[in-house]
Structures are given as C-alpha cells and as structure tokens.
Amino acid sequence: MSTRREFLKTVVGGGIALSAVKLPWLAGCSHGGTTERQPLVIPDEFAGGMLVASVLSATSSGLGTQPWTLGGRTPAPTIRVRKADMFSTQLVNNLAEPTNIHWHGVLVPADMDGHPKEPVAAGGSRMFSYQVQNRAGTYWYHPHPHQATGKQVYLGMAGFFIVNDSEEQALGLPAGAFDVPLLIQDRRLASGSPGYAFQPMDIPNGYLGDTITVNGVPNAYFEVATGLYRFRLLNGANARIFRLQFADGRPLVVIATDGGLLEAPVTTDSLWLGPGERAEILVDFSKDPIGSSLLLHSIEFGMGGPTGGGGHAGHGGSTSTVPPQGADVDIIRFDVKRAAASGGSIPTKLATLEKLDPGTASKTRTFELAMRQGVTTGLHTINNLLFDLARMDEQLAAQAIEIWEFKSLDDGNIHPMHVHGMQFQVISRSSGPLNANDMGWKDTVLVFPMETVRVVARVSSYPGMYLLHCHTLEHEDDGMMINLQVT
Structure with missing residues (x-):
C-alpha cells in the first residue's frame, strides 16, 4: 500500500496539524467510554x-x-x-x-x-x-x-x-411499532474528543468512532415482542463500514435495498452496509423465549474483497481508542420482553422489479478511484480529478441507460460510491459474486480495494447538475467527487 505509506510519512514527518472544530458534541458526555446499555x-x-x-x-x-x-x-x-x-x-x-x-x-x-x-x-x-x-x-x-x-x-x-x-401496502408487512428505523453511526465518545476533532490522519480512512450509536443512542437496546419486525437499517456513519450478523448465527432476511423492495426475500449470513447504504430486514422473534436477547453486531473483515471472511481489519482513526475499519463491534441488542398479539409471516413474493438490460446501454463510462501520493489535501480522486464546484465533468443524456465501471486503483480503502438523483443496478464484481445488498435498485455501492464494479444506470429525467462521489464523507470533502450534467 505505497500510496497510504507515502501519505502517512508526509503528514507525520511534516508535523502538520489541522484545527479541530471546537464544539462540545462529545465533551462531557455522561455515557463516554461506558458499555452500559x-x-x-x-x-x-x-x-x-x-x-x-x-x-x-x-x-x-x-x-x-x-x-x-x-x-x-x-x-x-x-x-x-x-x-x-x-x-x-x-x-x-x-x-x-x-x-x-x-x-x-x-x-x-x-x-x-x-x-x-x-x-x-x-x-x-x-x-x-x-x-x-x-x-x-x-x-x-x-x-x-x-x-x-x-x-x-x-x-x-x-x-x-x-x-x-x-404495492408495498398490499403485502401486509410489519407496521406501526413493528416497523423500526435504525440509523447506525459511530462516535468518538471514549476519547472525549471535542466535537468533530478532525486530524490529517483521518483523511485516508475517514472519521472513525469508538462507540456505535443507533438513532443517536450509544450502546442501544430495543425491547421487542414475540412477533415479526421490519428493521430499516441505514448506515449514516462518516466512514465506518459494517458487515452485519446476528450473534446466534440466524440468517438475515433482506427484503429491500437502497431503492426499495426486492422481488423476493434474500437470506444471507452477513450483510454489508457501507456509508449511505440502506437495507431492510425482517426478524421473527416468535420462537425466542421471553427474557432472551439477540445481539446484532458487525463481524471482523479484511480489506481484500466482499467475499472474504475474517482476516485482518484495516486502519483505525487518529486516537488509540478507535477500533480500526473492519473491527468486530456491537450494534444493538434486542430484548424479548412480551408476547405479540399476532406473529406475522415472511412473504415469499415482494414486488415487481424492473430490470435494466445492459445490452441496451448507449454508453460505457469508467470511473477510476485513486489516492494521490505525496500530498496532505486533495488526496482522493475520481479519474484523476479533484472536485471543482464550477467544472462540468461528465455529460449525460436524460433517461439514457448507461454502464458505469467503478475501478479502484486504491489498495487500502473501500469506497462507497453514491450518485445523486438517479439509481442503478449492480451487474458484476471483479472480486466474485454479488452480495445481498447488491440486489435491486441502488444509489450507493461498495467498491473494494483494487476491484472493478460494473453497474447499469438510468440517468435522471430532470436536466441539471448532479453529483457522483465517495460516501466516505472525509473522502468527499477532500475532493473525491465529480459533477454530472444531465441534458
């Protein structure tokens, strides 16, 4: 990982420091550093x-x-x-x-x-x-x-x-108290850092935290009944990627990804969820005894590709308390507290899903994702470009069908690539099969180190300027973003 080593040598050897944002988001937090639920x-x-x-x-x-x-x-x-x-x-x-x-x-x-x-x-x-x-x-x-x-x-x-x-309403999916949004983020609570205490060492990896919060709550638990729940999972973290799994080994039943319901539920042992991505799962607690608990956590993963198992996690943040990217972290505990009036059942068919035909694509575009050497700002690029508010980078015809290739030249980062105002469907990964969160309509997709991901996209029907960028937010702010002009 020569690009990463070159960057670290530059910022450490040069003694560069950026001023932190002096806001007390974390300072004085009564829950900082505790594992109390x-x-x-x-x-x-x-x-x-x-x-x-x-x-x-x-x-x-x-x-x-x-x-x-x-x-x-x-x-x-x-x-x-x-x-x-x-x-x-x-x-x-x-x-x-x-x-x-x-x-x-x-x-x-x-x-x-x-x-x-x-x-x-x-x-x-x-x-x-x-x-x-x-x-x-x-x-x-x-x-x-x-x-x-x-x-x-x-x-x-x-x-x-x-x-x-x-269409969704006709399925009778869990609703009301059984339809639960879960916004997953990480915060630097254990270190007591004041607000967004950004440092140069946070540029290559993004701003990683030491404590997982769900809907703003650190070390959260949620009391459930013995019925069927719909959990809407949103990775709202700045940079942390999750590979979600239940601690007891039960499968995750995925019913929707970024752009809505799938054709049918997809069952998986673990679920990738990068910054900006969403997935909806159904969890049936009808066979869980009252008084029992179920832990959802993110299992350890390496940086080599989406099909890999454990392996060594990636690099951490700028403080010693921050777990590295790919570390095993707890997300939320579900506590079974009461009986449900009715259990509910998982449907076998969900929705009619339009499938784009790559053979009808009018154009193929390649977006190369890279790290620049020997710099401390403007580190991340798309097609060797840093973002310019005024520059038009790609011109797209409204409603056109195109193939986009996200080609990673970065050997040390996973990049969640997000497009504004339009959606796509994942065709292939050079590293192996698609994962469960690659199904259906998407607006954000994980691109692993040195991997090429091909998608077929439908361009917006509205004219004007949109964006394509990495949803690791420090990469985006650092320049890993381009303008798309729809005409």
Missing part, C-alpha cells in the same frame, strides 16, 4: 413545513451534549410520504455557517437536490418542494455543504425519508 429512541415524524437547522442546548440532547440538528431533534425527524405526494419544506438555517439538504436516494429535480453550489447562508432559508417519484423504500436526508458534509452529518444532521406505496 441505553434504551433505543425512535425519531419523531415530520410531514412537512419548517425544518430548522440549529445547535441544541446541552440539556435538550440525550447525550448531554450540543449536537447540530435538523428539526430540533437528533436524529432528525423521520419524513414519511407516499409515492406521487407533493412534499414541501422550508429549511431555515440558524447555524453560524452555510448548510443545505440533500435528499439521498430521492429522485428530485436538480435544483432540489442540495448540490453544494447552492448553499443556504447562515441566517437564510430555502424552500424545497417536489413530487415524490420513488417507489416504496427507505431513503434519507442530510446536509451537503462544500467541504463540510462530514462535519455536519457527524454532529447530528441526518434523518430518514420513508416512502410508502400501494
């Missing part, structure tokens, strides 16, 4: 109206700190809409710096997408209004300001955007 909090719901970006007081946060929020809560409230609905919200920016909102996975016009060239200034506001085109699925929203996405998401500004439709 905390009850899961379910986010409030939001149907539209005013959405205020602000910094909460210490007493109004469950962590006893001052997170940045959208909608006065952390995590941000869950937006729940139906396909074909009109959704409108006014973002009011009460922060001391610019922000905006990106509707991750949502098919919106370019001027609604939250491109960093359209910031909402401190003290300003912006109306977002669009018709929901997506099929039923789990999407999310978060800020996307130029070179500050990592900081603002880490400090708490992220929430679910859930779409329902009639």
Whole structure:
C-alpha cells in the first residue's frame, strides 16, 4: 500500500496539524467510554413545513451534549410520504455557517437536490418542494455543504425519508411499532474528543468512532415482542463500514435495498452496509423465549474483497481508542420482553422489479478511484480529478441507460460510491459474486480495494447538475467527487 505509506510519512514527518472544530458534541458526555446499555429512541415524524437547522442546548440532547440538528431533534425527524405526494419544506438555517439538504436516494429535480453550489447562508432559508417519484423504500436526508458534509452529518444532521406505496401496502408487512428505523453511526465518545476533532490522519480512512450509536443512542437496546419486525437499517456513519450478523448465527432476511423492495426475500449470513447504504430486514422473534436477547453486531473483515471472511481489519482513526475499519463491534441488542398479539409471516413474493438490460446501454463510462501520493489535501480522486464546484465533468443524456465501471486503483480503502438523483443496478464484481445488498435498485455501492464494479444506470429525467462521489464523507470533502450534467 505505497500510496497510504507515502501519505502517512508526509503528514507525520511534516508535523502538520489541522484545527479541530471546537464544539462540545462529545465533551462531557455522561455515557463516554461506558458499555452500559441505553434504551433505543425512535425519531419523531415530520410531514412537512419548517425544518430548522440549529445547535441544541446541552440539556435538550440525550447525550448531554450540543449536537447540530435538523428539526430540533437528533436524529432528525423521520419524513414519511407516499409515492406521487407533493412534499414541501422550508429549511431555515440558524447555524453560524452555510448548510443545505440533500435528499439521498430521492429522485428530485436538480435544483432540489442540495448540490453544494447552492448553499443556504447562515441566517437564510430555502424552500424545497417536489413530487415524490420513488417507489416504496427507505431513503434519507442530510446536509451537503462544500467541504463540510462530514462535519455536519457527524454532529447530528441526518434523518430518514420513508416512502410508502400501494404495492408495498398490499403485502401486509410489519407496521406501526413493528416497523423500526435504525440509523447506525459511530462516535468518538471514549476519547472525549471535542466535537468533530478532525486530524490529517483521518483523511485516508475517514472519521472513525469508538462507540456505535443507533438513532443517536450509544450502546442501544430495543425491547421487542414475540412477533415479526421490519428493521430499516441505514448506515449514516462518516466512514465506518459494517458487515452485519446476528450473534446466534440466524440468517438475515433482506427484503429491500437502497431503492426499495426486492422481488423476493434474500437470506444471507452477513450483510454489508457501507456509508449511505440502506437495507431492510425482517426478524421473527416468535420462537425466542421471553427474557432472551439477540445481539446484532458487525463481524471482523479484511480489506481484500466482499467475499472474504475474517482476516485482518484495516486502519483505525487518529486516537488509540478507535477500533480500526473492519473491527468486530456491537450494534444493538434486542430484548424479548412480551408476547405479540399476532406473529406475522415472511412473504415469499415482494414486488415487481424492473430490470435494466445492459445490452441496451448507449454508453460505457469508467470511473477510476485513486489516492494521490505525496500530498496532505486533495488526496482522493475520481479519474484523476479533484472536485471543482464550477467544472462540468461528465455529460449525460436524460433517461439514457448507461454502464458505469467503478475501478479502484486504491489498495487500502473501500469506497462507497453514491450518485445523486438517479439509481442503478449492480451487474458484476471483479472480486466474485454479488452480495445481498447488491440486489435491486441502488444509489450507493461498495467498491473494494483494487476491484472493478460494473453497474447499469438510468440517468435522471430532470436536466441539471448532479453529483457522483465517495460516501466516505472525509473522502468527499477532500475532493473525491465529480459533477454530472444531465441534458
């Protein structure tokens, strides 16, 4: 890994230091460094109206700190809409710096997408209004300001955007209290670091934390009944990749990925979930005795490819308390506490899934993902380019079908590649078979070191500027992002 060694030699030998963001997101946290379990909090719901970006007081946060929020809560409230609905919200920016909102996975016009060239200034506001085109699925929203996405998401500004439709409703999937959103992130709590304490050593690996939070709760547990649950999993971490598995070895039943329901449930022993990715699983607790517990954790993995087992984990963060990328970490514990009125059953058929034909693609594009040597900023590139707000990098015809090849030239990082305003389907991996979270419609895909991933994409029907970038947020902020102009 010569590129990584060269970078570490440069930043350590040169004694370079970047100033940390002095915000007390973690300092003084009463739960810092403890393994005591905390009850899961379910986010409030939001149907539209005013959405205020602000910094909460210490007493109004469950962590006893001052997170940045959208909608006065952390995590941000869950937006729940139906396909074909009109959704409108006014973002009011009460922060001391610019922000905006990106509707991750949502098919919106370019001027609604939250491109960093359209910031909402401190003290300003912006109306977002669009018709929901997506099929039923789990999407999310978060800020996307130029070179500050990592900081603002880490400090708490992220929430679910859930779409329902009639096809999904006819399935009778778990609903209400049995339909549970789980926003998985990691925070630096054990070290007591003040806020987003970014250092140069965090650039190659992204900002990794030492404590897993779910819906903002560290070391969370959730009390369940002996019935069927639908868990909506969202990796909202800045950089940490998860390979999810149940501690008792039971399979995960996957019913949806980024772009909504699959044709039929897919059963897997473990489930990859990179930053920005979503997956929905069904878990049946009907045979679990009352008083028992089930742990969901992320198993250890190496950096060689998606089909590998354990192996050595990757590099850690800039503090000794931070587990490295690929370390075994606990996510959440489910405690079976009561009997359910009815158990529910897992359907054998889910949804009708349109499949794109790669043979109809009008163009093939290759996106090379690389690390530059001998630099401390502008480290990560796409096609040897660092992001430029004003530059148009690729021109795409609206509604065209194209093949995209994500070719990693980076021997030390897994890159979750995300496209704005459009979706794709994974065709192949050079490292081996597709994994369970490669199925169906996607907007984010993991690309492992020195791997090529081929996808077939449908270009947005809306003209304008969109983005393609790595969803390791420090890589994105560092320049691993390009503009896509749809005409």
